[in-house]
Amino acid sequence: MEPHIQVKDLNAFYGKQHVLKNINIEIPRNKITVIMGPSGCGKSTLLKTFNRFFELTEYTRLTGNVLIDGQDIYNRDVDVTEVRKVVGLLAQRPAVLPMSIFDNVAYGMNIHNMKKDRNKTREAVQHYLEIAGLWEEVHTRLHDPATGLSIGQQQRLCLARGLAVEPEIILGDEPTSALDPISSQNIEKRLIELKKDYTIVIVTHTLRQAKRLADHVIYMYLGEVAETNSAPEIFTNPKHERTKQYLDGIF
């Protein structure tokens, strides 16, 4: 099957610092791809090039291509808001918008003018809260401020909010690192359920989480992709010396 995301000769610079070096990878559709590697190797940066968040930082430069469904997202006539609608992001720490739980989920639908009337919006909000496994907990207080939720609930709300704009790809930059173990498990469970409909790319530092989630692994080292392979392959039989050391916990 054709890969969902293709990265070709990608190089990224913060000022003069060369942080991504000749990245060439393919990310398979409807799978969970896990990006691993030591701190500072460029995992977050790589993720940010997929939804064009990299350019939000000043004095950065990017060369090469990122293709989503064969379309170069850095092409001149591609609308950046369209890219970000297709490529959702689950941040490290949940950032709920300063509005009600309901309005958080409805926010993306409103900015894209997706629902014709209030009833459709209400149905959709319920639908996505259910997918994120939050509906049961919040359906009696949908119009309370979202900041009143626990961190774990907030992260699931962010998931629902992201899904509501109907993306095809979900990026997660250590999406469970700020959460307690139960909430983390909850998010992991959602992600596994979601992969039948979405392509998921996750950065994680926990090897065990990687083993639980990954179908496909990208191992990065010092701005380069050291090794990329299917999960069973890379966990049982790592080819690259650095990957081996990382898996053995030498880092």
Next chain:
Amino acid sequence: MMQQKPSDPLSQGSGQTQAFLQTRNRRDRTARKAFFGITLIPVLLIIVITCLLVIRAWPILSSQPLANLMLGEVWKPTNEQFGFLPFILGTVWVTLVGVILAVPACLLVAIYLAEYARRSTRTIAKPVLDLLAAIPSVVYGVWGLLVIVPFVDDILGPFFHRWLGFVPVFSVTQPTGFGIFAGGIVLAVMIAPLIIAVTFEVLSTVPDELRQASLSLGATRWQTISRVVLPRVLPGIIAAVVLGASRALGETMAVLMVVGNVPSIPTSIFDTAYPLAALIANNFGEMMSIPLYDAALLSAALLLLVIIMIFNILSTFVLQRILGKARI
């Protein structure tokens, strides 16, 4: 080297350390009291000034009902007629025009600087704005006299009169250029740096994660600003505007030079006016032979002080809550 058994300095310290700790604590308490005392001075100063104004204004405040003074339309010190209404309205009009002219532009500048501008633009624009705030009032006054008054007289007045003259507020009846509009323009420029700076600060308190959350859903910058950033900081922006207004209320010199200083009740932005601050500055120390005149001027000062104080306290309170919370 082995560590000694850890000793608890509070209970087991030697005599020497005990003494040292005591002096140290005593000094700390003294310093604290001294700083508290110094901090109190401005507060005391305000109280003293207010009391002084009340005492000196008392003869007139006690001679007639407050409503008479505040709503009186005639100002004839020689007849002992002290109606403040023209001055109060003069202050309100000039301030209002100044704020209305300043606010939209200031908000756009602050939003641009905080949300859109590159870091390099910001590092140039901010000092320039601060410089604008440092220009002495009288210089603004001269600029108003030389540039704004003729501009209002030759261009703005005729223009408004021609196209909007049927609305009384925009009709020109005394074509000199001196008046509320000229005063408002000068004020707008003078309060702009303050409003921009405070609004910028307030906008900077919004965490970047929120903007990113919105952008990551495919929102445009403007959608993010108008739906996420601005609603969150609205109280702070209102406080910034009120702070600007309180600055405008008290601004004396520049306004006095361009506003005409005629004690009549204005009906158009092209009318002359006579704000409270200008009244005090122009007349204090003169004609003190007229009984109650001095008291009347000082009650004008008291009035101005009270209004400005209320504005200031309200806006400072709101801003402290917003800026303080974000800095913890």
